Amino acid sequence: MTTSSTDPGSMDAQTSGNGAKPGPMLAADGTPLKRSLNRALRRQKLRALMLIAPLLIFVLITFIAPIADMLFRSVRNEIVQETLPMTVEALKSWDEETTELPDEKVFEAAYYDMFLAAEQKLHTRLGTRLNYELTGISSLFRKTGRAVDRFDTDKYVDDFAALDPSWKDPATWAAMFANEDIAKALPQTAHLWQRWTDFLQTKNEDPAKEDVEPFLFTSLYSELMAGADVSGLSPRLEQAAGAVKTFTPVSIEQQFIDADKDWGNHEVWATIKTYSPAYTPGYFLNAVDAQLTADGVSARPENEQIYGILFKRTIFMSITITLSCIMLGYPVAWLLANLPMRTANILMILVLLPFWTSLLVRTSAWKVMLQQQGVINDVLVWLGIISDSGRLIMINNQFGTIVAMTHILLPFMILPLYSVMQTIPPTYLRAAKSLGATNWVAFWRVYFPQSVPGIGAGSILVFILAIGYYITPEIVGGTTGTFISNRIAYHISSSLNWGLAAALGSILLAAVLILYYAYDRIVGIDNVKLG
Amino acid sequence: MGLPPYATTGQRIWYYAFRVICGLIFFFLIAPIVVVMPLSFNAEDFFTFTPEMLRLDPAGYSLKHYRDFFQTSDWQAAMWNSLKIAPMATLLSVGFGTLAAIGLSSEHVPFRRAIMAILISPMIVPLIISAAGMYFFYSRIGLQGTYLGVVLAHAALGIPFVIITVTATLVGFDRSLTRAAANMGADPVTTFFRVQMPLILPGVISGGLFAFITSFDEVVVVLFVGSAGQKTLPWQMFIGLREQISPTILAVATMLVAISIVLLTVVELLRRRSERLRGMSPG
Numbered sequence: 001m002t003t004s005s006t007d008p009g010s011m012d013a014q015t016s017g018n019g020a021k022p023g024p025m026l027a028a029d030g031t032p033l034k035r036s037l038n039r040a041l042r043r044q045k046l047r048a049l050m051l052i053a054p055l056l057i058f059v060l061i062t063f064i065a066p067i068a069d070m071l072f073r074s075v076r077n078e079i080v081q082e083t084l085p086m087t088v089e090a091l092k093s094w095d096e097e098t099t100e101l102p103d104e105k106v107f108e109a110a111y112y113d114m115f116l117a118a119e120q121k122l123h124t125r126l127g128t129r130l131n132y133e134l135t136g137i138s139s140l141f142r143k144t145g146r147a148v149d150r151f152d153t154d155k156y157v158d159d160f161a162a163l164d165p166s167w168k169d170p171a172t173w174a175a176m177f178a179n180e181d182i183a184k185a186l187p188q189t190a191h192l193w194q195r196w197t198d199f200l201q202t203k204n205e206d207p208a209k210e211d212v213e214p215f216l217f218t219s220l221y222s223e224l225m226a227g228a229d230v231s232g233l234s235p236r237l238e239q240a241a242g243a244v245k246t247f248t249p250v251s252i253e254q255q256f257i258d259a260d261k262d263w264g265n266h267e268v269w270a271t272i273k274t275y276s277p278a279y280t281p282g283y284f285l286n287a288v289d290a291q292l293t294a295d296g297v298s299a300r301p302e303n304e305q306i307y308g309i310l311f312k313r314t315i316f317m318s319i320t321i322t323l324s325c326i327m328l329g330y331p332v333a334w335l336l337a338n339l340p341m342r343t344a345n346i347l348m349i350l351v352l353l354p355f356w357t358s359l360l361v362r363t364s365a366w367k368v369m370l371q372q373q374g375v376i377n378d379v380l381v382w383l384g385i386i387s388d389s390g391r392l393i394m395i396n397n398q399f400g401t402i403v404a405m406t407h408i409l410l411p412f413m414i415l416p417l418y419s420v421m422q423t424i425p426p427t428y429l430r431a432a433k434s435l436g437a438t439n440w441v442a443f444w445r446v447y448f449p450q451s452v453p454g455i456g457a458g459s460i461l462v463f464i465l466a467i468g469y470y471i472t473p474e475i476v477g478g479t480t481g482t483f484i485s486n487r488i489a490y491h492i493s494s495s496l497n498w499g500l501a502a503a504l505g506s507i508l509l510a511a512v513l514i515l516y517y518a519y520d521r522i523v524g525i526d527n528v529k530l531g
Numbered sequence: 532m533g534l535p536p537y538a539t540t541g542q543r544i545w546y547y548a549f550r551v552i553c554g555l556i557f558f559f560l561i562a563p564i565v566v567v568m569p570l571s572f573n574a575e576d577f578f579t580f581t582p583e584m585l586r587l588d589p590a591g592y593s594l595k596h597y598r599d600f601f602q603t604s605d606w607q608a609a610m611w612n613s614l615k616i617a618p619m620a621t622l623l624s625v626g627f628g629t630l631a632a633i634g635l636s637s638e639h640v641p642f643r644r645a646i647m648a649i650l651i652s653p654m655i656v657p658l659i660i661s662a663a664g665m666y667f668f669y670s671r672i673g674l675q676g677t678y679l680g681v682v683l684a685h686a687a688l689g690i691p692f693v694i695i696t697v698t699a700t701l702v703g704f705d706r707s708l709t710r711a712a713a714n715m716g717a718d719p720v721t722t723f724f725r726v727q728m729p730l731i732l733p734g735v736i737s738g739g740l741f742a743f744i745t746s747f748d749e750v751v752v753v754l755f756v757g758s759a760g761q762k763t764l765p766w767q768m769f770i771g772l773r774e775q776i777s778p779t780i781l782a783v784a785t786m787l788v789a790i791s792i793v794l795l796t797v798v799e800l801l802r803r804r805s806e807r808l809r810g811m812s813p814g
Contacts, residue, residue, distance in 0.1 A: 044639055051634025052646060055627035055690065063653050063687040066664030073667055328556050335553045349795070350557045356791040356798075357564055358748045360768045361784040365563035367772060368570060368578050368781070375566055378579060410560060439542070468657020470751050475772050485659040492663055492755065502667070505660045516655045520648065 067509070074502035077280040080272065083126040084113040088276040096270040096294040106269075107252040108222060111148065112192055115215045118145035120199060132497055133282060133291065134271040140262045147259035149213070152250050156217040159247045164236050171208050172236070173216070182233050189219040221247065270294035283503035307487070307504070314484045317402060318466040322413075324406040325462045326455060329413035333454070336414075337421035355411035363472050366404035370395040370476065396478025404476050409465055413458040416523075420454030457523040464515050468508060484508055564788055571596055571781035578778055596782035606779065609767035616678070616753075616763060617746040620685035624742040627686075628693030629735050633727070635694070636701040647694075654691035658751040661688070666755040676758030684756045685749060689742030696741060700734025700805055733805035737798045744794060 027036035081088050086109035094102040117123040127141030160167040173193060177183050183190035193216060197207040224230070224244045230237040256263040274292055275282060282292050289305040290297050299305070332351070336344045354362060369375045377391045386392065394400055424447065432442035470485040477486070484504060491501035534546050574593040575581050583591025600606045631650065635643065653661065665684050666675060674680030704727070712722040728735075750765035757766070764783065771780045 041639060044637060045641055048634040048637040048640045051637075052631045052640070055631035055650065056646060058623075058627050059650055059653070059687060059690060062665075062683045063661065064649065066668035067656065067660065068664075069668040069671070070660070070664035328559065331549065331553050332556050335550075347557065349799075350561050352795055352799075353788075353791065354560050354564060356744065356795045358744075358765065358784070358787045358791065360748070360750060360765045360772070361567065361787050361791075362563060364768065364772055364780050364784055365567045368566060369563055371578065373577070373579050375579060407559065407563060439545070464655060468659060470657075470659045471769065475769075485657060488659050488663060492666060498667065501663055505663050508657060509660050512655065512657060512660075516648075516652075520644075 070502045071506050071509075074283050074499060074506045075279045075281065076499070077275060077282065078278045079126055079129050080276045081278055083117050083122050084110065084272070084276075086110075087113045087272065091269070091273045091276065094269070094273065096266075096273050099266060101253070101264060101266060102269050104251070104253055107256055107263075108218070110256070111151070111153075111252050112215050112219060114144055114148045115213065116192075116195055116199065118148050128496075129499075130271060130275060132286065132500065133275060134267060136262065137268065137271065140260050140268065143260045144256070144263070151214065151252070151255045151259075153214040153218045153252070153255070155250055156221050156247065157212075157214050159243075160217055160220070160240060163240055163243050166236065167217075167240075168212060170210055170212050173212055174208050176234065176237070179233070182230070182237070185228050185230050185233060186220065186223050189216065189223055192216060192219050218250075218252070225249075283499040284506070286500050287503040287507055307484075310482075310484050310487055311507075313398075314467060317398060317405075317481070317483070318463050320402055321405050321409060321466045322459050322463045324402065325410050325413040326459060328406065329410055329417055329458065330451075330455070333414050333417035333421050336418050337424075338426065351411050351414050354407065355415075359408065359471060362408055363404060363475050366400070366407065366472075366476055367395065370400050370403065395476050396481070398477075398481040400476040400478070401473050401481035401483075404472050405466060405469060408472060409462045412461050412465060416457040416461065417451065417454040420457070421451055424450045453522070457519070460515055460519045460522070464512055464519070467515075468512060567781050567784045568788070571778070571785040573778055573781075576778055578781070596777070596779045599777065599779045600782050600786075603779070605762075606764075606767060606783070609762050609764045612761055613747055613764040616681055616685060616761065617743050619682045620689055620746040621739050621743040623682065623686035624689035624693050625735060625739045628690050628738065628742075629697055629731075632694050632697035632701060633723075636698055636704070650694050651691045653688050658688075658749075662752045662755040665752060669756055675756060676760070678761060681753055681757045681761045684752050685746035686742075688749060688752065689745045692741035692745060693735075693738035696738035697731060697734045700731045703805075704730060733801040737801045740794050740798055744791075 024032040024034060027033045029036070087106065090106040090109040091102060094106060114123060117126065123141045123145040124138070127138040127145075130141070131138035157168065166172045174197075177190050177193050196213070196216065200207045200210055220240075221244055224241045228241070230241050232238075253263075262268055270293070274294055280292070285292055285297060287307055289300045289308045291300050336347055336351075339347065367374075371377075372391045372393065372395075374395075376394065377386070380386045381388050381391065394403070428446050428450070429442050432446040433439070437445065467483075468485055469483055470489060473481055473483045474486055474489070477483070485508070488501045488504050488508070491497045491504070534543065538546070569584065570578070570580065572592045572594065573581065573584060574591050574595065581591050585591075634640065635647065640646070661684075665680075669675040669680045669684070674683065708726055708730070709722050712726045713719075717725065748765055750763070750769050753761060753763050753766055754769070757763070764787075768780050768783060771777065
């Protein structure tokens with residue numbers, strides 16, 4: 001192993017400075033020393049990286065990738081495009097600024113999309129997604145999903161079948177679109193037929209045996225009405241192209257509005273259009289009590305603003321907990337730093353034991369202590385300070401969370417404070433006093449400023465840990481003592497609004513990373529000490 | 532730091548008052564943990580002291596909650612799951628972590644600060660965010676609800692602790708020892724196992740204990756990444772606390788405190804030994 005901490009450059013300067021021998025200095029094997037040293041340095045760097053690489057890759061895959069995935073999820077919104085591709089396309093030409101509803105083309109596209117989505121049972125998922133943005137869409141989609149295969153468009157089926165009964169035979173359709181010229185002349189119907197057969201195949205059903213659904217006839221009718229050129233392709237099609245003008249048209253718009261009058265609501269369409277891009281700031285806006293509407297970003301109504309309050313409460317409680325930790329931790333750290341080593345080591349156990357004790361043990365202990373039939377209330381009643389009927393409510397509120405979390409996080413304040421205080425020479429205090437300072441002045445002007453780095457390190461650590469706490473607030477926090485984390489957990493496991501959970505998580509993560517950066521600047525992550 | 536003989540009455544009062552305050556803070560730190568222990572021997576299904584217990588009547592005490600723990604299949608399954616997950620996660624974090632810590636402590640590491648920031652981040656990122664991210668990502672790659680998924684997640688969470696403790700031990704490591712070994716003809720592997728490893732072993736073991744307790748205590752991530760088949764002891768306790776079922780939780784808590792005491796003692800002994808080896812403290 002060839003190692004040298006000497007800088008190759010200075011070695012070179014030294015050689016020329018001596019001026020003893022011109023030309024580069026040579027290593028034992030005859031290569032110039034500078035190059036030889038550089039090679040050794042490079043090899044050393046490579047060796048270090050090789051040792052780090054496995055862990056780095058491991059952490060990147062098991063930890064960083066999931067976090068990145070979550071950040072990504074907070075803006076992803078492909079669901080609208082995937083479920084209603086044709087509608088999204090058709091809505092592009094609709095101007096949501098006007099008060100008019102989209103035209104018949106859009107309704108038609110929505111009909112095809114809805115029919116296919118309902119068959120695949122995807123419409124409820126989309127309804128749930130859009131319901132986050134406009135209440136009521138979920139039930140609208142469910143209702144329409146049930147109604148969509150009972151639309152009056154089956155009239156077209158009869159009309160076509162009256163021209164030629166073979167229209168009803170799926171084999172006719174399969175053969176028709178196997179012909180590329182026909183597929184090119186009727187692109188929309190061919191595309192729908194493709195989606196339909198793909199869907200049937202995923203269900204392991206033979207498209208040649210399933211009934212041809214009315215929506216395919218509707219599309220065919222609409223394309224023929226629009227003047228698709230089918231001359232010379234197939235006599236059956238030519239016959240149909242000539243006859244479609246005699247069919248009575250069915251208004252798809254009316255069908256939708258009959259299924260649910262909300263389809264006549266301008267806002268529904270505006271919401272679908274606003275949320276049709278694959279990426280949306282919608283979840284983030286939701287997380288800060290705003291929403292994206294057709295006219296841009298606006299605040300949510302007063303009674304729906306919950307996240308602002310929750311963020312403020314999280315920060316307020318984290319600050320309170322940090323301050324309580326400073327208040328309780330400072331005297332203890334001072335005592336530990338100033339007592340003789342032996343006594344301090346014994347008292348240190350009292351700090352380290354809670355640090356090593358399971359979080360759930362400490363949380364359950366606080367539940368035992370704080371509840372109305374709990375130890376503290378029992379003691380107070382026994383001492384006669386409160387009456388049996390006047391037991392204090394100390395749990396399932398902010399007070400409970402703050403007390404329990406202060407206890408849990410206190411060691412994280414005491415340990416850095418202690419390690420800083422240990423380095424402050426006690427002679428400074430004595431010097432100050434001998435120069436005439438009172439106890440208070442000596443402490444405040446001499447000792448305290450030197451202990452500030454410890455307070456800083458401890459506070460950032462406690463604050464970072466507090467702001468993302470989940471378990472303790474969940475158990476002792478009730479409804480008023482919960483944190484933003486509890487809301488994130490709720491959105492992941494109960495409301496299933498993962499996008500919003502991811503957005504809330506991203507905001508929380510950003511706050512923590514800023515503090516982490518500050519901590520790294522002030523204390524240095526290498527200097528974190530455990531126990 | 533004794534009280535000088537010339538102290539005034541005010542100083543005396545403050546001196547004792549300060550000690551009382553500190554005593555109360557120590558009491559605050561330790562009381563909740565101590566209170567749990569006698570309560571776990573409660574003969575009744577209450578979370579509080581019964582009159583019999585206060586009179587020290589033997590009838591007020593019993594081991595029924597401990598029996599409950601050892602006889603209920605839920606608790607036993609949870610215990611075995613914990614014992615299956617934590618050692619594997621520890622092994623992974625210690626293996627990867629020790630190697631990386633050795634790499635990080637060599638003199639010339641490019642991007643040291645950035646690498647360190649990434650490796651420490653699992654300790655800093657709020658658990659709920661890690662849990663959410665892992666839940667989404669692991670379900671995408673089919674690891675959600677599997678033993679392997681939980682082990683990997685816990686290993687990631689334990690890594691910062693291993694890195695921190697092992698790098699701290701390596702700070703005092705004398706590099707000339709490895710050079711001397713190499714000089715005498717030992718290859719890098721022999722040098723590592725015969726010279727470096729024995730000296731940094733205390734740090735590695737305490738890092739391992741930290742990683743173990745991290746996994747053994749962890750509930751948020753396992754709640755999301757695991758499924759019913761990976762229900763661990765903390766998970767079972769969490770359910771019990773949320774739905775407030777039985778004081779068996781207190782019996783479990785007492786046993787966990789006993790484990791913590793053992794671990795704390797081991798880590799403390801190791802720390803002292805390592806400091807003595809490095810000549811940092813006379814004791």
